[in-house]
Amino acid sequence: MSTDLPVLTANDFTSDQDVRWCPGCGDYSILAQMKKILPTLGIPPHQTVFISGIGCSSRFPYYVNTYGLHSIHGRAPAFATGLKMTRPELSVWVITGDGDALSIGGNHFIHLMRRNVDLNIILFNNSIYGLTKGQYSPTSPLGKVTKSTPMGSLDFPLNPISVALAAEATFVARSVDTNIKHLGEVLLRAARHKGTSFVEVYQNCNVFNDGAWDYAKDKAVREENTIELEHGKPLVFAGGKKGIRLNGFEPEIVNLDGRVSQDDLLFHDERAHSPTLAYLLSRMRYPEFPEPIGVFRAVERPTYDYLVNHQIEQARVQRGVGDLQKFLAAGDTWTVT
């Protein structure tokens, strides 16, 4: 990066398009945090690309003044993979929704992460299909009553963090739309991670699923209902009054009342080689447990785009840069004179 780069501000990343989300939608807050962190990355707008699928959330690229591709439902990871394989120097973000990533795009979502393409994927989880006006989604809780499920949904929900871990993701995190400081930090860490960075953001759809995440958003209760993960630190919540301890293979809530100290608690290790701990944390769901927010897992593995381009270089070292005319003329030939 050149050193005489002008200092960038959120304004440099603001497009001239009117934002068309419903007033009060959680997407605004995510956009604001994104525009806050982008100028701090040292990457100019023209080196940045946002690629999305279809959904309310997927309108996001229109609102940032970078290169953008608003693609088709569920397929954003595939577009982004092709782009990153051939233009690894670009900074690529994928914006997706819970339906986009986990329903129609489930296949691409998992394959993106197992390949570890060096990009950031932000899933706006509102537990509902927003753009199509309120059907249940793969993250809607069992029994959810929506337009398409008047007697309640029957499909057991997917847990995005668990899916990402099972798909071998190297960076897995969760944050909340209105917890702006936390969200900004998580986005920043995602941007800095080399490899696929997956971030689930609890996002309120105030029109079709209002209040779905109140337990994790409301200042009054969020300390009780969420637990901030910090690498190397014990799992403490509720203002330091409670913690999580391992009992065999199961987590349990304990009161830090003197009989149990912080040393007895489970310590977070986002860099653990095995995803087992991260998976265990991902299974802690409200109301039985406080839900972890922050970085579940952050490990290094060679990125797909690097490996692909490395093979090209290796092939050129081993066989020389291809000479097409020579290549075509080689082998069994005969000449008509």
Place this chain on the structure above:
Amino acid sequence: MSSTSTSPELMEFLDSSKPRQAISGVTVRLVGDSGDGMQLLGTQLTNVSALAGNDVATFPDFPAEIRAPRGTRAGVSGYQVHFASEEIFTPGDGLDALVAMNPAALVTNIGDLKPAGYLILNRDSFDAKDLKLAKLDQDPRQGDRLKPYHVIEVPMTTLTRTAVEGTGLSVKEADQCKNFFAMGLVFWLYGRDYRPTLRFIEAKFKHLPAVAEANRRALTAGWNYGETTEHFASTYQVAPARLQLGTYKNVMGNQALAWGLMAAAELSGKELFVGAYPITPASDVLHELSRYKHFGVRTFQAEDEIAAVCSAIGVSFGGGMGVTVSSGPGIALKTEGMGLAVMLELPLLVLNIQRGGPSTGLPTKTEQADLLMAMFGRNGEAPLPIIAARSPADCFDAAIEAWRIATRLMTPVVLLSDGYIANGAEPWRIPDLSKLPKIEIRHPAAQSSGEPFRPYLRDEYLSRPWAVPGTSGLMHRIGGLEKEDVTGNISYDPKNHQHMVNTRAQKVANASQLIDPVQVTGDDSGLLVLSWGGTYGACYTATVRARAQGKRVGHAHLRWLNPFPANLGEILKRYQRVLIPELNTGQLRFLIDAKFRTGAIGLNKVQGKPFTVSELVDEILRLA
């Protein structure tokens, strides 16, 4: 029986000492069990015939199952080779020789052997068990059925075992060499030089010296058998064909397609990206290209065909050469992505190696039934240019032309090939790349005015600028939503949508100004035979023959199916009748009639097989 102890490496190519009979061309079909190595035998015969300077056309025909039950009719695999001292365009109709390795292969193919043709059988594979596997109550060699033919029964299994004795191969392994024995015999019969095949064996079995030695011996034994047996009084000689001057090599369609893509990349100064999901008969394009990383070729085996096309679009968005290749079922999955590429107005190649459909259909058999899918198989008004290759070697040129149009007009282009072209082989004149016109691509340069970039500002062909991420000042957002012309901003304005639909259609229509007019061979009145794609050779040959029989017949072949060449309407008007032969139920005829109201006549076949020249001639004679 002559001995096989001569070391084959030391062998010179010795021509037969028997009399030679000169002939202008031969069609041979080699048939056996899928495990018998018939495809290998066929490709070797093709290669040595091409190297002998003959014109060659081939037709491999194999079952969809990898190893269908041994000895059964379903497991029969065949390879037909036509080589000649004149220019030829088809793998031939009637067979001059049929080599059948078992009863199932014999009974399923004997119908195509010409009277007095050579029928070479492996005598060792006609016991009761073999007959039962072929569901035969009676030995087909008994009775009068084989009377019309010149039948030569060779104990191939026994002779091969004897020949490879001492190489250390097990009996089972030894039996796998019998295709080389058959090859030796066929090579002898047609005076083919076996040295290229010896080199092939050397390279292929580099790490298995015993197998290499056994195959060499089997080949030699077959050759020697021909020389010593009383069955053959003479050999046949096919002189080199007078092809256009130049240096040639033998290519298969999928190979030529892969190389054409590499050439298109080079001519346009791009690096090639191919996204694909394996599917017969398209996978070989992926396999071939995955070997050329040192040319900067990036191949991506995606998780499905949707990801394959989308990854390619992502590459084109980034300024690269985005290509995806598949066959019918996979193309069906790509349709939404292709529609997006139409909307984005980005260059993209979608290669469809057609096979028999619908659904899984006939995976290893040929058909031309995806033309209307290419034309109409997308939601909304989503036209795109369509080009079809006409022969294996032509795939090279078609790929370059497709990329030229895709980049000039900023549009996805569909390139249609088919299973027959993909696996068939023919001589290909190696082009001088420096003489091929460059594919000019201009990406707009960085801009510092602070003005918003206008991604849909159009040129004289209505093509838009290809601005590439990473260029400062040109940041823009594109997507599937309808957009305002020039600015690219989302627009739901009714008039704008009408304008954009018309503009996209007109842009594709403008391709007719960039493509060659259609050429007619033969008469310019009477009957016109109008063909497209892989039926070119058969249609051309049939019209030549019909004219030789005094009929007024012209032939026109369409390379571009959308748009049609500008002069097509005027040409159609010159003829009293138009015949459109197709390996579908009338898809080009549907398009031609819709546009020109010609009342064209169809000749349609959907049997998983190419047309024979004679069935076309019969129809032409009936109509002309």
